[in-house]
Amino acid sequence: MFRKPSILWPEGTPPSDAYCDEDKRLAVLAAHGTQGMVDDPELQELVDLVAKLCDVPMAMVTVVEEGRQLFLTRTGIDARETPRPTSFCAHAMLGAEPLVVPDAREDARFIDNPLVTDEPHIRFYAGHPLISVEGAPLGALCVIDTKPRLEGLSDIQRESLSVLAKSAMRRISQRRLGETAQEAVHMRESYLQRMIDSVPGIAWSADGAGNFDYVSAQWSELTATAQPRRLADWQNAVHPEDWAQASGAFQASLESGKPFEYEWRLKLSDGNYRWMLARAVQTPTTEGQNRWFGTVIDVDRQHRLSEARDLLANELSHRIKNIFAVVSGLIAIRARGKPEIAEFAAELNDTIRSLSAAHNYVRPGHGQRASTLSGLLADLLAPYGTPDQERFSVTGPGIRIGARAATPLALIFHELATNSAKYGALSAPDGFVTVTVEADCEGDDTVCVTWDENTRGGAVPTPGSPEGFGSRLLRMAVEGQLSGTFERTYSDDGLDIRIVFPRASIQT
Numbered sequence: 001m002f003r004k005p006s007i008l009w010p011e012g013t014p015p016s017d018a019y020c021d022e023d024k025r026l027a028v029l030a031a032h033g034t035q036g037m038v039d040d041p042e043l044q045e046l047v048d049l050v051a052k053l054c055d056v057p058m059a060m061v062t063v064v065e066e067g068r069q070l071f072l073t074r075t076g077i078d079a080r081e082t083p084r085p086t087s088f089c090a091h092a093m094l095g096a097e098p099l100v101v102p103d104a105r106e107d108a109r110f111i112d113n114p115l116v117t118d119e120p121h122i123r124f125y126a127g128h129p130l131i132s133v134e135g136a137p138l139g140a141l142c143v144i145d146t147k148p149r150l151e152g153l154s155d156i157q158r159e160s161l162s163v164l165a166k167s168a169m170r171r172i173s174q175r176r177l178g179e180t181a182q183e184a185v186h187m188r189e190s191y192l193q194r195m196i197d198s199v200p201g202i203a204w205s206a207d208g209a210g211n212f213d214y215v216s217a218q219w220s221e222l223t224a225t226a227q228p229r230r231l232a233d234w235q236n237a238v239h240p241e242d243w244a245q246a247s248g249a250f251q252a253s254l255e256s257g258k259p260f261e262y263e264w265r266l267k268l269s270d271g272n273y274r275w276m277l278a279r280a281v282q283t284p285t286t287e288g289q290n291r292w293f294g295t296v297i298d299v300d301r302q303h304r305l306s307e308a309r310d311l312l313a314n315e316l317s318h319r320i321k322n323i324f325a326v327v328s329g330l331i332a333i334r335a336r337g338k339p340e341i342a343e344f345a346a347e348l349n350d351t352i353r354s355l356s357a358a359h360n361y362v363r364p365g366h367g368q369r370a371s372t373l374s375g376l377l378a379d380l381l382a383p384y385g386t387p388d389q390e391r392f393s394v395t396g397p398g399i400r401i402g403a404r405a406a407t408p409l410a411l412i413f414h415e416l417a418t419n420s421a422k423y424g425a426l427s428a429p430d431g432f433v434t435v436t437v438e439a440d441c442e443g444d445d446t447v448c449v450t451w452d453e454n455t456r457g458g459a460v461p462t463p464g465s466p467e468g469f470g471s472r473l474l475r476m477a478v479e480g481q482l483s484g485t486f487e488r489t490y491s492d493d494g495l496d497i498r499i500v501f502p503r504a505s506i507q508t
Contacts, residue, residue, distance in 0.1 A: 008169055009131040011162070014096040016135025026066055028136035032176040034063045034072060038080070042171050043073040046141070046164050051075050053160040054153060056143040058120065061168050062089040063130070063139035076144075077120055086115050092127030093137035098161060101125040103148035124149040126158075128165035133173060141165040201297040208282075208290035210254050224269035239265035239273050246278070257282045257290070263299065275303035328352050350418055372398035373447065373506065374437050376406065380413050381433070384426055391426055396437025399447055405506040408477040415474040416451055416497065425453035425494050432456060445503040453494035482506060 009015075019025055037043065043061050051059035058076035062069050069087035071080050084090055091109065092099035104110040104122050115122050127142035141164060153161065203216040215227040223237050231250065235243055242264035253260035260280040265273040280294030328349055335345035377394045384391050401409060417426065417433075425431030434452040441448035478486045484501040 008166060008173070009133055009135055011166075012096055013131075013135075015094060015129070015131050015137040019132070019134055019136035020094070022066075025136045025138075028132050028134055029063060029065065029138055032132070032138070032172055034070070034138075034172060034175075037072050037172065037175055038070070040073060040171070043168055044075075046168050046171075047073045047075050050141065050143055050161060050164045053164075054126070054143040054157045056124070056145045058144040059142065060144075061130075061139070061141050062087070064090045064093060064137075069139070072139075079120075082115065086113050088113075088115070088122070088125045089127050089140035089142055092140040092142065093129045093131070095129055098126055098128040098153075098158065098165075099140075100152045102150045102152055105148070120144070121146050123147055126153055126161060128161050130165060130169045130172065132169075138169075138172070141168050201295055204294050204296070206292045206294075208254070208292070210250070210292070222266065222268055237267050239267065241265075250278075250280075253280065253282075254292075260292075260294065263303070266296070274298055274300040276300075324352055347418070350414065353414075371400055373401050373409070373449070374398055376401065376409060377413055377435055377437070377449075380410060381417055381435070384417060384421065384433075391431070392433040392435065394435045394437070396435075397439050399437060399439055399503070399506075401506045402508045404508045405482060408481040409506065412474055412477045412499070415471070419471070420453055420495075425455045428455040428457070430456040431494075439503075442500055447501045447503050447506060449499045449501075451495075451497040451499070453496070455494045 019028060047059045047061055051057070056076075058074070060074040060077065061072045063072060064070075064084060064087055066084070068081045068084050069089055071077075074080070088099070088101070088110065101107050101110065102124060104113065104116045104125060110116050110122075110125075113122070122144050124145035124147065125142060127140035129140055130138045132138055141161065143161065152158075200218070202218045202222070203214075204212055204219075205214045206212045210231050212228050212230065212233075219225075219227055225237060226233075228234050228237075231247060235247070238246055246262050246264040249262045250260050252258075259282075260278065263275060263277050266276045267273055275298075276296050277299045278294060278296045280292050282290050282292055284290055331345050331349050331352070335341050374394050374396050375398070381392045381394065420426040420431075420433055425433050432454050434450075434454070436450040436452070438448040438450070440446060475486055478484045478499055478501075482501050482505045484499055484505065487498045489496040489498075
């Protein structure tokens with residue numbers, strides 16, 4: 001079992017020779033902060049008790065300083081200190097056992113001591129050494145009588161003196177440990193404060209109601225304004241266009257307890273604005289309350305770089321879209337007046353349009369709907385419907401797809417739609433295509449698309465239909481580019497196709 005390290009010097013062991021060096025001893029004594037323990041209530045209780053147990057008129061806890069003996073607590077004597085040369089405790093603290101002087105007038109060490117020949121007329125003395133955990137002698141717990149006691153202390157009294165001396169030393173050591181711990185706390189707080197103040201950005205804390213009790217120095221350095229205490233105090237430093245949404249988002253986080261994150265513009269002391277990213281989390285305290293801790297960091301450079309990238313991406317997107325239009329136009333021009341290649345030109349133009357649709361899907365700012373597989377399918381199939389008649393439906397969860405997968409996905413479903421328009425449900429007057437998207441359909445991290453064609457009385461494609469280039473392209477895209485599987489089933493009313501993709505392959 002784990003045991004706490006002792007804060008007491010081993011009983012019956014003399015002080016350490018190293019700490020009997022006066023400079024080292026005084027350094028350890030100073031570290032205990034004993035001058036702050038004068039009249040300590042706990043030590044006073046020990047002194048009062050030991051005087052009663054030992055049946056003496058005087059008792060005290062002493063520490064021996066450089067030039068004096070200081071009484072931390074005392075009973076039966078008015079003096080608070082005596083000169084060190086006259087101190088009995090200066091002798092007692094150097095021993096391994098209590099120092100007992102039955103009659104000071106008969107002891108050569110003390111016969112001429114002013115404390116013996118004059119007030120308080122010490123005749124009997126018993127002092128237990130107080131030794132620090134390092135082994136430095138500090139002083140003693142002593143009992144004094146004005147009458148000699150040749151028999152000394154009884155066994156019970158001697159044991160009581162020893163036990164209470166340990167308690168006194170433990171109390172003095174705890175004071176030292178407390179001061180050391182407090183110094184460590186202050187030092188850590190100082191280091192933390194310096195670290196926070198040196199980090200680029202603003203750190204803050206607030207109570208559960210959004211009252212700010214700490215905002216780091218960077219706030220004043222950046223804004224040249226007083227540190228905010230309430231949410232409303234931030235308003236003058238936040239861009240007017242950002243304030244309503246930013247403050248509303250923070251208020252919503254206060255009410256829900258959810259993390260807060262928002263980008264807004266901070267007004268600097270020179271009047272310019274910079275984009276900042278504010279984040280905060282709620283943390284419960286030991287008192288059962290909630291507190292918020294947050295940061296505000298400068299993201300102006302990243303924000304402007306992002307805007308520049310978006311501008312470039314939009315420009316490239318526009319040019320690519322123009323290229324599709326130019327290619328489509330060239331195909332139409334070259335095929336004009338050449339009926340023998342009209343069908344091929346139409347198919348090629350359809351393929352170009354499917355690529356254009358895939359590009360539309362991944363182009364910047366296209367919106368949330370088209371960032372999903374269902375959205376892409378709806379976009380690709382939209383041309384096959386009419387205002388008067390729905391020809392298809394797309395259902396399923398909004399599974400995100402990535403930019404790299406967009407092109408092969410567009411080609412796959414364009415090919416299915418084209419084949420349906422030529423040979424399947426979309427070629428029949430009342431034919432209908434139902435597309436269903438499922439997540440985790442064949443184990444975790446899979447995505448399934450079921451393409452169900454119902455000709456509704458029209459001609460039904462048969463297994464004997466030859467597999468053309470488009471079908472081979474479809475299979476290559478599914479199996480080769482997206483690592484999926486492709487299964488085609490014919491029924492009495494149409495065609496069922498089931499495609500299974502690894503989720504990772506369509507989200508890259």
